[in-house]
Each structure stands twice: as structure tokens, then as C-alpha cells.
Amino acid sequence: MLASFVRAFRWDRTMLLTGLVLVGDSASLLFRDEEGGLAAVVAGRLLVVLGWLALGLRHKWPVPAAGVVLTTAMLYFPMSSVDGVTPLVCFMIALYTCARAGHMAAVVALAVVVMLVIAYGEFVVIGPDGQREVDNMAIALILGWFLSVIAFGHAVRVRQAYLHETEQRALAAERERDVRARQSATEERLRLARELHDVLGHNISLINVQAAAAVHRSAKRPGQTEELVAALEFVRDTSKEALRELRATLGVLRQVDEDAPTAPAPAGLERIGELADRAAATGLKVNVETTGEPPVVPPQISLAAYRIVQESLTNITRHAQADSATIRVDYAPGELRVVVDDNGQGALDGAQGSGIAGMRERARALGGALTAENTGRGFRVDARLPLAEPAEPPALAPSGAVGGS
Template identity: 35%
Template sequence: MAVPSPQRAPAPVRHSARLLDLALAVITVVGVVTGVMAAEVRESPWAGLIPLALFLGGLLLFRRRWPMTVLLLSIAAIFVYRFNSHFQGGWIWPASAAYFSAACTPRVRWVALIGVAQLVYAAVDLRWVLPDGVGRFVVHIAGEGLVLAMLIGAGLVCAAVMRWRAQLRETDGRARAAEERLQVSREVHDIVAHTLAVVGVQLNVAADALEEDPAEAAAALRVAKDVRNRAMADLASLIGVLRDNAGGAAPQPDLASVGTLVADARAAGLQVVLDERGDPSAVPAAPAVAVYRIVQEALTNTLKHSGAGQAEVTIDCGPSSVTVEVKDDGRGGGEIVERHGLAGMRERVSALGGTLTVGPVSGGFSVRAQIPVAGSPV
């Protein structure tokens, strides 16, 4: 089975990583030259010191791709320099960045093993100082060991942080995917429920009038066909978005499309009055889509469940909020059961920071929502 390639990091992240690698390379070059010169090495720096520093620094430019290779080559270069010079200033610290980079990988146990092996060799190599004092020997080896432990510990912490960030990104991605699925399910429910309600009414009209009034039956079928075509266009738009082809998707409905919903409801036999106040064009896209879907779901419920003959749709576009209310004269009593439709409306309004009120009123049933615009509180 083919293994998927890792997702490429964004350009700013890659640029920052390259700058960090370059900074570590420069610090390594300067640090190695300064540290060795401070040890009072009498050879000319160009005899081996500067080439060593440049080699160690240059290797760090490849530390992300081949961290273990960079570490082994760094240690080999230090061995070569130590064998050809009188420098006795340490084995571990010149390869600090290489040790840290390798310790950030899952092969941290190998890094520790390599470091311990280098420390053992350093202890053997430094045995000549024992006659002059055990303290110097212990301090030197203990210092090297402490540096190694700190580098490996820092690498482990860095690796843990990177894993935590990856898990956080994965969790955020799953949450976004779940929210997108929920949004799509709401859209599909609203489209399909409205279409079935209107088409069902028109088919009943056509069936009743087929023999006595063929013209009325034909008109009802034409309305059903138009509603069905619009629903198919809306579903095609959603599928286009799901396929990451937003450029070919139809635009989302807005307040200008509410009139179509009212016309469909009127064609289904419901007397609907539309009252629009304020400037609909000033309402942002997200609240406008929410208002459209609320009107769509409320009129669908009126046609399917209430037995109402009249309904009034009021949309008030204010400077800080938009208010929509759909009120009918149907059966307003009884227990309210929030299924997908009402739950979807409540989720839409809540996501935009608004409030939704659903319940019976004098002589009917009302759905009322108030949604802030331009970030204004309700």
C-alpha cells in the first residue's frame, strides 16, 4: 500500500525554518572558532579549525532532512580534527546543534548511545590528566555528560511540542470537518424539506384537478417542476463546494431570494404577506443566508404541519441587527418537538451570535430570530 506523502508546510513556515537553520549554522561556526581559540591552540586557524567550523556549520543546513547523517558526519569531523591538533577542549559541544537536531527525531535512543560512546572515548582520551589531578578529569567528563544530557533533553522537549502541535492541528481539522458536515446536512435538509413540501402540495392539486380542470393541473405540475429544478441547482452547488470547486458553484441565496420562497408558498395555496423593512443590501452574506433558510424552514413547516391558511413574513434590516419573523394562523398549541429543521435554525442563529424564539402566539405559531450584523451585539 502506498504511503501518502506528508503535507507540504506553508511557504512562511518553510522560510522561517531555513532562517533558523542558517542562524544555527552561523552560531556554530562562530562558537567553534571562538571556543577553540579560547583554548589557546597555537596552530594557525586555517590549518584545520576554520575548515572544521565551516564544515560543521554547513552540515546544519541539511539537519532537517538527514539529522542522523549530519550528527555522524559532525562527530567524524571532530575526530579528524582532534587527531591532527593539540586541542583538548571537548568532544560534545562542537556538535551541539547536530545532537539537538538528531534528538528531536524518533531515533533519540541511538543519539544517546552515540553520545555515551563518544563520552567513553573522551574519558579514555583524557586519561593523561589523571596524574595531575582526578578533579580535572571528573569535571571535564561530567561537564561533557551534562552538555549531552541537556541537548538530548531539549530535543525530547522539542519533539513533544511538535507532536502536541500536530495533534492540535489534527483535532482542529476534525472539528472543522465536523462543522462542515453539520452545515452541509442543514443545507440539504432545508433544500429537500422545502422542495418535498411544495412539490407534494402541487402534486395533490394536480391529481385533484386532472380530470375537471387540466389547465390547473398543468400549472401545478409546472410549479412543482420549477421548484424541483431550483432544488437540483442548490444541491449541485453544495456538491461543487464539497468537491473544492467553489468557482463553479452557484452563489448562496440572499434576502433578494426570499421572494421566491414566498411565491412557492403562495403557489402551494398559502396566503403569504411579505413585509421587508430597511435596506436588505446592507445585510452581510452570513446573516442573509441564515434569514433565507429560516424563512424557508418556517414556511415548509407551515405547509406540512400547521394547517394554516395565512402567514406573514417580516424582515427588519436594522443598523446593528436583522430580525426575521414568520407567523401563521395554524395550530399553535401542543408540545414543540425540535427535529432537524428547528434544531438547524437554532444552530444557524447561535453560530452568528443571535437569538431564536419559537412557539405559539395568539391565533397561530411564530418563529422569530434576531441576528447581529457587522459584529454588533444583539
């Protein structure tokens, strides 16, 4: 128990200043005559010292410390014939600490007890002879001091709570910024992963199919190099295209002070014909159909449609075992629809890989939707991407409505 009191006791500047007040009070006794003898003087000083020491525990136990200070003061003043300021100063400090700690009920109760004790001592115990130790003005001043101390302690507490809340909000905002930064980095990595998957997956799949077919034909008909040379030329051109698109995709990772990539950025809908031609070189018959009036398509929508067709053809050449495919591009008001059908074996349940998931994410990121399903005659990828509605031209005023007097 004693060890806990020692750990809770805190020396601070307030203890030092009130200690100086206590020393001054004690020194003033040398110039005054106090009734009651030496025992009363020693007992009174011990009570004052005990109340002063209780202030060292006010940070750990504010209400009990204030109670001890009040008790020592209530015992001291009736015992001593010489009033000192130390008990009152110590009680004011203890009252302020309780208010700052938020114990407003205890603070009000302690202040009310003090005022009732003073009123009782001045108006009841003193008697009708009129001799009072504390006049009405002093009572009003003491009450004003109590109210001021309580209000100041409460104001300090409110300010500390406000500063703490502001600090917590700043920390929360900083954590939110970090979370958003990590989320943005994750989304950017996913976007780049989709781009690399679409760029490399399509072209390398075509290279693999064409190279495997060329090796197979060369093994069956040795000495005939015409088909082998054509296949190698196709591999050369397709790998060149893959490198070009890869450089353009990785261009977003270049530093600001580096030169911009010289290769053009990956195109969009206008290059779907090239995709069909490259897929046709592998033996797949590809038909491209376009309906509707082509509007001005935003680059990100055009690129997404291109990537969806590219990934669909990649899946067809790698997995579908199809011999024909149809690409339909439909321009409708406010919507671009891209449908890729094939006559292959379709996809088994649960066999849809990351390519289809990437296409879905790409369409969803732009506010659209994508479905991929077996049709009974093959497999279908159906993507719907939103297009901004064209602004209506302003109505022209009738010729007779324009003129002057």
C-alpha cells in the same frame, strides 16, 4: 537472578574500548616488578576485571554499577604496588552514566567519597614521612576530571530532555492539526447537510403539498384538467428551482480544475418574495413586511436569513396546518431580525425536529441567535443576525481651517 543479570548486561563500544585499556594495563605488568607475589597480582587483576564487567550493567542499574566500580577500585589501589588507569577510567565512565541518567545526588556522593578517601590516604594514613602517592596537583586534576564528567553527563541529559520535549511538542502539534482537520471536515459536512436540507426540504415539501392537493381535487372532479395542469406546472417550476439550488450548493464540492457551475449561487433576502409566492401557491396566505433602512448585508448573513425563512415556510406547509403566515424583516443598527409567524397549531413539546436545530446552528455560526416557540396563536421563529456597524464618515474641517499663508 543470573538470567536478569545476563539480560541487563550490554556490550557496547565503551565496553570494548575500556577492555582494550584493561588489556594494555595487564600487558604492562610483564615489564614491571609488582610486590606481593602472584596471589596479589591475580587478585588485583580480578578486581579490575570485575569493575570492568560492572560497566556492562550501568545502563540498567547506573548507581549500583558505579558503586561496584568504586569498591573494586578502592580495594585494588591499596593492594597493588603498580597503579593502573583502568579502574579510574571505569569509574569516570560509571560516574558519567549516573549523571546522564539524572542521579545527581548519587553522583555527588560518589565523587565526594572518592576525594575523601584520597585525602585520607594521602594526609592521614601516609604519616609524617612525606611520602605521598598522589600530590596536590594530581588531586586537583582528579577533582577537575570528576567535575567535568559530571557537568558533561548533566549537559547531555538536559539536551536529551530538550530534544524529547521538542519531539513531543511536534507530535502534539501534528495531533492538534489532525484534530482541527477532522473538526473542519465535520463542520463542513454539517454545513452542507444544512444547505441540502434547506434546499431540498422546502421545494420538495411544496411539490408534495401541491401534488397531493391536485390529486385530491382531480379525484373529486374528474375531467377538469385546468387545476391539474396548473399543479403540474407548479411542480415543474419548483423542481427546476430545487435542481438549480442543489447544483449551486454542490458546487463547493467541485475540483479546482473543473469548470465553475453555470447556475447562479443561491440568493438571499431579495428572493424572500419568491419564497412567499411559492408558498402561496399551496394555499397559504403569506404577508411580507420590511422595516428599517436596508443596509449592505454580507452574503453569508443574507443567505442565512433566506434559509431561515425557507425552512420556516417548509415547516408551516408540512406541519402547522396554518392558512396564513407573516414574514417580518427588520433592519436595525448592527442587527438583522427575521421573524416568521403563523396561525397554525404550533409545535408540541419535544416535537421540534432537525430543521429548527439547523436554523439555530446557522444563526449561532454567524454570531446570532434564534428562538422558536409557540405563541398561543400559532408558532413563531425569531432570528437575530449581527450586521457590521457602518463606518462613520470623517468630519469635514471648517472652511476657514484650510488655507495657506
